[in-house]
Amino acid sequence: MGRLERTFHSLKQILVRASTLSMEQRELAYRTAHQLIAVAMILGISGCGGADSPAATDSSLNVPAPVEHLADVAVREPMLVEHPGGDLFVAGYSQAAGEADSPPRLFRSRDGGSSWSAVDVGSAEQGAVGNSDVDLAVAPDGTLYFLTMGFDRTTSTGTHVAVGVSHDVGESWTWTWLSEDRFDDRPWISVAPNGAAHVIWNDGSGVSHAVSEDGGHTWTERDRIHPLGGSSHLAVGPAGELAVRITPLSASGNRFDADVEIIATSNDGGSTWAKQTPPGHLVWSETFGDPEVVTRWVEPLAWDADGVLYHLWSEGTDLWVGRSDNRGRSWDSWLIVSGSDPLFYPFLSAGGPGELAASWFSGSGESLRANVALIDASGEDFPLVRRGEPIEVDAWRMAGESRMRDTGGEYVPVIFLADGSLGLVAPIQNGTGGRQGFAWYRVGL
Numbered sequence: 001m002g003r004l005e006r007t008f009h010s011l012k013q014i015l016v017r018a019s020t021l022s023m024e025q026r027e028l029a030y031r032t033a034h035q036l037i038a039v040a041m042i043l044g045i046s047g048c049g050g051a052d053s054p055a056a057t058d059s060s061l062n063v064p065a066p067v068e069h070l071a072d073v074a075v076r077e078p079m080l081v082e083h084p085g086g087d088l089f090v091a092g093y094s095q096a097a098g099e100a101d102s103p104p105r106l107f108r109s110r111d112g113g114s115s116w117s118a119v120d121v122g123s124a125e126q127g128a129v130g131n132s133d134v135d136l137a138v139a140p141d142g143t144l145y146f147l148t149m150g151f152d153r154t155t156s157t158g159t160h161v162a163v164g165v166s167h168d169v170g171e172s173w174t175w176t177w178l179s180e181d182r183f184d185d186r187p188w189i190s191v192a193p194n195g196a197a198h199v200i201w202n203d204g205s206g207v208s209h210a211v212s213e214d215g216g217h218t219w220t221e222r223d224r225i226h227p228l229g230g231s232s233h234l235a236v237g238p239a240g241e242l243a244v245r246i247t248p249l250s251a252s253g254n255r256f257d258a259d260v261e262i263i264a265t266s267n268d269g270g271s272t273w274a275k276q277t278p279p280g281h282l283v284w285s286e287t288f289g290d291p292e293v294v295t296r297w298v299e300p301l302a303w304d305a306d307g308v309l310y311h312l313w314s315e316g317t318d319l320w321v322g323r324s325d326n327r328g329r330s331w332d333s334w335l336i337v338s339g340s341d342p343l344f345y346p347f348l349s350a351g352g353p354g355e356l357a358a359s360w361f362s363g364s365g366e367s368l369r370a371n372v373a374l375i376d377a378s379g380e381d382f383p384l385v386r387r388g389e390p391i392e393v394d395a396w397r398m399a400g401e402s403r404m405r406d407t408g409g410e411y412v413p414v415i416f417l418a419d420g421s422l423g424l425v426a427p428i429q430n431g432t433g434g435r436q437g438f439a440w441y442r443v444g445l
Helices: 003-017 023-043
Strands: 056-061 067-070 076-082 088-093 105-109 134-138 144-152 157-166 174-179 185-191 197-202 207-212 230-236 242-247 262-266 274-276 301-303 309-315 318-324 332-338 343-350 355-362 369-376 384-388 396-399 402-405 414-416 422-430 435-443
Touching: 056 369, 076 134, 076 414, 076 422, 088 134, 088 144, 088 422, 088 435, 134 185, 144 185, 144 197, 157 185, 157 197, 174 197, 185 230, 207 230, 207 242, 230 301, 242 301, 262 309, 301 343, 309 343, 309 355, 318 343, 318 355, 332 369, 332 384, 343 414, 355 414, 369 422, 396 422
Parallel strands: 056 384
Antiparallel strands: 067 435, 076 088, 088 105, 134 144, 144 157, 157 174, 185 197, 197 207, 197 230, 230 242, 242 262, 262 274, 301 309, 309 318, 318 332, 343 355, 355 369, 369 384, 396 402, 414 422, 422 435
16 A cells, blocks of 8 residues: 555545544545545556455455355354364354253364364253353363353343353363343353453343353352443453453343443453443444444454454444554554445454454345455554455345345354464355355465
8 A cells, every 4th residue: 555545545534533524524535535546546656455445455365165064053143263173163053943941052173164063062951051142262271161141032031141161172061050140141251361261241230250260160250340231242362351342232132221332451350440432433223223323233352462452343334443552541443444335243353463354244135245354453554454255145034025135143253263364154044945054264365
């Protein structure tokens, strides 16, 4: 990216971030900036990225055809981890498993994702119960954690949060129920470098936090991180730093606490928390269904290998990334994708210094697509963004008599793998086509 192009992009970001501008004025700023960049390209003054991606320098991220694993259920809102020994694990849930006492679903690959098989995680009598949100984490010593929750679809309320632990790469499991409160919702788990496992969730009365310091054998529930809001995301840094994103929606959308926009960080394992205002200008739908407002649920955070904190969020048709080197007290923010389609349901992972992997959805109806990008935010100027071709997710829902494309959950997860590539999983939810399961992508760098 040349100096003139960077100047144009910087001017554009100043304009679109000005709170006094109307939407019409923002659109004019977009068009003006893109026209200037186009002129620069014609004159050969500098190269630039695509018009829908101001910070991008190319679209060279290779997204190959996926490996599909078909199962007896759709694997909605999946999560994945890579074990230190090389095994890959994918978890998800199915709306077809309507009972809150249904078993959670886990799959394993021993050959780098070329083939997959179901994992026996135990019986309901052993505590292996969950039919909704999942998360996976692995400790440095190989201890594997599988987090899940129950959801009563007749009342649209959560029933419990449970965590399974395996010390033998998924061969056997022990389960602990962390909570059985009405409205339990959106649990997340991460493991610190010292092996401490941290779990957060919400129940309409704030964000709860539990810790295990003995490999998941025992769990201690700490004081609530905040008395209001939802557990939108959890990230653990290279020195055990914690960051929790707290947002207005909680209790599966049954509660809305206006103006609760917080990034809470802890340097002492969650004993105390500092609470900061996140970057960005977010608008929320109290009903989780306002067609005029961008759909939100997860507002992701990630720490890179240097302990720098990152945040990814959408503002309508714009996607932003923020960087903080002082644990959320101040932020540098960049517009990384801009276009005419709504951008929503972001997800973020971090690798080496300034190295980020991001995913999000764009469009609606037949234009609905999942997107993946590799972001280099290690410099002081604009991040460099490498985008892959948009992904057509084979997930559908019924809208009256019509069948419509669906996201199959509130994100598609993307992680860094040991070989330097990215791993991404998308649900397969195509009942009409007789196809259920998930699609595994190894995204080349």
